[in-house]
Amino acid sequence: MKTLVNYIFISFVVILFFTSCAQKKPYNYPNYSIIKPEKICKPNRKNIQKLLLSYLGKPYVWAEEGPDAFDCSGLTYSIYGQMGIEIPRVARNQAKVGKTIAFQNLDYGDLIFFGNTNKQSSYIDHVGIYLGEGWFAHASSQDRKVTVSHFQKEPIYLKRMKSCRRYLSKDEKAKYINCNANLKKIKTTSTRYTTPWKTGMKLPQKAVPK
Numbered sequence: 001m002k003t004l005v006n007y008i009f010i011s012f013v014v015i016l017f018f019t020s021c022a023q024k025k026p027y028n029y030p031n032y033s034i035i036k037p038e039k040i041c042k043p044n045r046k047n048i049q050k051l052l053l054s055y056l057g058k059p060y061v062w063a064e065e066g067p068d069a070f071d072c073s074g075l076t077y078s079i080y081g082q083m084g085i086e087i088p089r090v091a092r093n094q095a096k097v098g099k100t101i102a103f104q105n106l107d108y109g110d111l112i113f114f115g116n117t118n119k120q121s122s123y124i125d126h127v128g129i130y131l132g133e134g135w136f137a138h139a140s141s142q143d144r145k146v147t148v149s150h151f152q153k154e155p156i157y158l159k160r161m162k163s164c165r166r167y168l169s170k171d172e173k174a175k176y177i178n179c180n181a182n183l184k185k186i187k188t189t190s191t192r193y194t195t196p197w198k199t200g201m202k203l204p205q206k207a208v209p210k
Contacts, residue, residue, distance in 0.1 A: 027195040030063040034089050035196060036188035037065070037081030044083070044172045048109040051079045052087050052129060052137055060144045061197045062208055065089070069197040070139040070146055072127050076111055079129070085167050085175055089186050091127040096183060098165035099176035106130045106164055114160040141207040189201045 025033065040126035041047040045187040055078075058069055073091040080087050088094050095113040106112070107130070128138035134151045151158050167176050 004071050010086040024192065025194045027197060027201065030209050031194065031196065032063050033194035034188045035065055035190060035194065040082050042083065043085050043168055043175065045108050047083055048079060051082060053117055055146050058146045059203055060139045060141055061204060068199045072139045075139045075146060075204055076127050076129060080167060087167060087175070088183055092124040093183055094127060094164050095124050095165060097177055098167045101164040101166045103161065103164055105185050107170060108132050109168060110164055110166045112136055112161060113163045115162045117159045122162060144207055155191060
């Protein structure tokens, strides 16, 4: 009898332990938990366009990678991740992988990285997806949404440009994920363990937290 009671007690403790470990973390701004995108489609430019169009107008929320809100690198991380191309989560690290492309050779889906207007500075704090003919899409902290901009209409972005990268070859048969820098492996989770920002939640007062 005593053995049975001990067994029941131990089983209860084990169940309680695993239940508490699997408890979902409620949303709290900013949510720095990185949710790994689920692969849902093949890597090609048609799918980049399809995913991007579904996200236009979604709100900008710092540290979010979708599906209801994004920051700039969360948008690019999510789109490429859903095609099975794993890139780093933040813009400055995304700019360290892939194939360097000259601005005049940009193709649809290539990423453009921005910093401040100081030409001597290599610091990167923003990223957009090139669309062609001077247009690019990005999750803008200024506009507070995923939007489209043009280099001629907003020339400040040309002054802020630092580098351009390609992860998918033009024929869509090769992936460029080479990296010459040491990058820390990011710890990812899923919606089972954390809650992303969802439509209907209050938007943060400040686009970028201090």
